[in-house]
Amino acid sequence: MFEMTSVKAIIYTPNPDRPELARQIRRVESDVLRMGALVEKSFRLSHQALFDRNLTAAKELPLLDKQIDRFYKKIESDCTVIMALQSMTSKDLRCLSAFMQLVRDLERIGDYAKDIAEIAIKIFPYPPHPSLPDVALMSHHAQAMLAASLVALADLDEVGGRSIKRLDDTVDRAYEKLYQTLAHQRDVQGVIEPILLLVLVIRCLERMADHATNIGQRVAYIVTGQR
């Protein structure tokens, strides 16, 4: 598994220009993984905010989001600089361009986590909705997908990357089911804000899972060059 990874393979290339390039790519990869760790953290915090009613966690998120944005901009410009100044193989190029797209996906997941935290603050005064445990399970599934996509990225594991698409089906089904339950509720007592907010939450989660799937696909693309 180790030898086929492009990032690692470069280290062993005898060409004297390469070690520098390898180091640069590795540095970008570290930043991508760092950003991944942050996004994972904000996803987890958003989960705590919404399901454990932890408002301190919700307040931490805007700060994390700023950090994630900084990483996003830095990685994008680093990739551009490397691509502009170094000549490289098609695989390295593929790797860098995939990184650039993949951080976009990561950044979106971070944004949705922030949205969920905002919703958590709005939904706080209402009593918990009976569908909440199902939503929590959906959130767990989406988090597992993000973790799987980041592991695939770290290992540059093509098979792992592609398999995330299958996990996405679980989340899609949960979305469909929850949407039906929430949308077809009748004779609702009082305001419908909590229901509305929950619909927004499942929408966010569904989008987050989609972006995680995208990351998996991009990992496969780095390795094989095929979409």
Place this chain on the structure above:
Amino acid sequence: MLLLGFLLGLAVGIGFWVWQQVQLKLYLGQLLKPLTPRSAKLILLQPQLSRNLALVKQQQQNLQQRLQTYENLLQFAPFGYLQVDEENQLLWCNEQAKEILYLQRWQPGQVRLLLELVRSYELDQIIEQTRDLQRLQVREWVFHPAFESAAAVIESKSLVLRATSLPLAKGQVGVFLENLQPLLDMTQARDRALSDLAHELRTPLTSIRLVVETLQDRIEAPLDRWINRLLQEVDRLICLVQSWLDLTQLETNPSIQLNRQSLEVRSLIASVWETLEPLAQRQQVQLTYSGPDHLWIYADKSRIYQVFLNLLDNSIKFSPPSTTILVEAKAIEGNNKQDSAIEINIIDSGVGFCEVDLPYVFERFYRGDKARSHSSVLDNSSATTTVGSGLGLAIVRQIILAHGGSIQAMNHPKTGGAWLKIEFPEVVANS
């Protein structure tokens, strides 16, 4: 003639041998030139040379062995250890570290980025910081292992870890990892058990009090003295149990219980002092307040009242007669609204805290120096406060933390007495 021929042959042979030896010594001398400046004399030192070589070899073996021993020791150490190179690639880690960080995927000899194996932003941060500052760093954080299936995510338990990282040569960083979770679990279990006990005690204590009250009316003089004493003690016990329950509730549910409103600091402290007046008069202790006339905080009135009651009661008890307790309040202007705070200092002229006790004074039932903690005769008279129970300062701290503030205990350099410094964030309408 034959003999001459033989001698000649021998001479030539010996000549060759000598020449070869000289050549060899010259060669050796050249070879060892960089090793010693006195290489010219080496020709004479050949036997020593081989001895030295053997010695060096022996030393190397010893060093190798020591290295092996240290590695083995680290391997089975009761804490985690990992080492990364200047690019944050994992070079080595021991069994404990593998277990704590779920590093089973890593095989010895593999060189991989640590972040590829453990996506922990905090761990990465502490390593970077150690390398940048070239200084030992200690940090505690909650580590959440990531899993790739929802079922595992639900079952996963987060761990409180403490990392101590130190800079090594060539930009490498070594990190010791301690799993604090078992300790934390134990503390929680202990607190829970005590809270359960307190909860169970409350009902029988209330019954006892009712019985004592009933008896009080029926028992006549000289014996009613005992009943009154009993009532006081029961009240103390009830108060202790109640404070413990309050404290637990504050700890587990810090922010929800607060009933915040705008409070004026000066009048609040004045009303607390009024309550404590009888006690203060007996000790002939005065209160001096310095600070702006109108300083507002946004807080829960009854809780903050309790804070000052406990603190001032403490101060009075530990003040020598005819001294003054100083209360200082001021607003600290920050660069923006979030930085500004209200600071309140309470300073007495007593004996102060014992230096070694300072880190622990806010812990439950912590009793340090005898001079400060010895329950005096005055204890019984202050059933309104929790001082004397060993919970007073712990409750104070929890209340202030619940308000998002902080409290520090020090000794005042001038008076030598206790100095408690409270800070509240969020200045509300201070104009």
